[in-house]
Amino acid sequence: MNATPTPASAPRIAVIGAGPGGLTCARVLERHGIAVTVYERDASADARDQGGTLDLHADSGQIALAEAGLLDEFFALSRPEGQAKRALNRHGEVLADYTPPADEDAAPEIDRGPLRTLLADSLAPGTVRWGHALRSAAALPDGTHRLTFDNGTTADADLVIGADGAWSRVRPLVSDAVPVHSGVTFIEAHFDRVDTDHPEVAALVGDGHTFATGDHKGLLAQRNANQHVRAYIAVREESEGGRPAGLPGDTEAVRAALLEQFTGWDERLRLLITDNDGPYVHRPLFVLPAPHTWPHTPGVTLLGDAAHLMSPFGGNGANLAMLDGCELALALARHDTVDAAVTAYEEVMLPRAAALGDGADILARVFGPGDRTAADVPDFGREKEEYRRAAAAYGNR
Template structure:
């Protein structure tokens, strides 16, 4: 089977690229390992930024529809000390500069904007190889293959496509998030709901943090950060939710109960989310017929930019291909040179932000970051 443009991964980046190409009349096919769009939850809240995420959605012709998804009031931010003392309480100012949406809603918007059949579900990539200069073959777990003149890896941290361009692999950054959910929190978990407030909560000390965000329907979505080796987390008995939450909560002994409730009162089994990153200066030599976007190209510690960068990468790649319809290599070369410069700067900033949030000077460094004193120009 042959396809002109093949995108691996139906995350936000891959779908945005397919949409931007569609706007310009360029067909593409997206292959996704998940069996359906509802196979798993799609993560939490995203603040879509004015300088990258929103222009990307505008390029996709979806900015107005995106605004209909925004959850009002979620730009509020609270920082608490371990004893519950409020260190910062910034309400949503109503300007909408960082509008918050749920990742699943944004993904659905992108999916619904594509022609039927654009996304091929249940196609887990098992291998990629060059078959001739500028053409590649992708093999799938069901035994099928596709050959393409342009292969785009939008397949995330553990990208299979990246092996065609780079030997780099993500490395553990030393911190793992433990993900929990509290449902119907205003009624069932009122103290925790009050602590979180209308938007985001952060309660950090060096090496650990309790973070949460208010989602739709009164759901509190928490990420408990702990700096520890992966071996330490491997000893947690996750199949026993009570034992798992008790072990994690033990690391926060003496913290205010409205904060530790985000661990102990979880309505779901805690899920481990170890954090990985690619080298800050990750780049590759141009290989005809293949490129990367999003986490596949520049995975960094989380700082609120990952989804925005994936959206922007996709829009920029789509624009470049539309501007050079008869010379894709020129388009890819221009896209990648801009990508390398942009992603290196963003990765450096992400590493610095991560230290401000979890390093030895937090919460002071985090407060500086949130109030503008710690952000570089």
């Protein structure tokens, strides 16, 4: 994809959030000679755990990385073997066991931390202003916006791009929508040095992902880099005032409560509850009810979870955020005005997100009553074929 010449004007562009979408947007803008500033609440790229592994799809995340000039670097860091998938029922019976071919590149895995570092390090020095948590964004009489940060600094921008996730501080400028609890909560558990210290968990998870669901619950695990496994213990959880009530805070009390909920499940699966290193992490799943749209608002737009917060099932979140960021940057490079660029971007992004929905129906199906059967398991090989087909169609637009 080739860009038309950059507009002569130099708008002040502020990206709020240095996640995959915001950093991709900034990288593509800089490749087209457009200055941008990214404001991020974290003190540095590695100030906190970035989360688990991502599969970057050929028809979305990889398209964005190619436009960012980082696709080869991504493949060098990624784990193609991480595309392996094993599905079981709650009794431990294997329903599907997919091993990718050695040359499968439709959706390789990469941990969130290395991906963030790859994108952040590709930007010009000073592009990311770490330690800038947005407190408020307010419209000014001249059509620009003033950003106020918790550290006491302010900045004015001609375009504010909300890439600040589920609880976006930018979203209220265009929409009064707020995330709602999906009814499902993940309790995250960690396993370090899994091959040596937790060999039974290592065997269960293999090179990629293992998941078992049934009776409104689930046990899911993913291999990360450096012999690390993250498990997600999925439970139905009632909400109070829009937020889930939560399990007990003490680690042993949480473990006891979870073991009671998973009574009767195969003991190999229950290792994901009993053998973890350290405390559990409470991760309720929220979604933005779809379709989430807003009237075109000069000087502001959204991307990624700020625009379309979805269930993690399907792996669309980070992939769409990166594609959003890429397409918004290209629109800004190809149009004479910011307003025309944002309009063109939203005309593509909003319908695409609406068509995918918020994933609440997937959660209801995956964590439904009774036992799963082989018929409930997706065809993982066909999924990869669909990513390649859609990537080819995208390139031929």
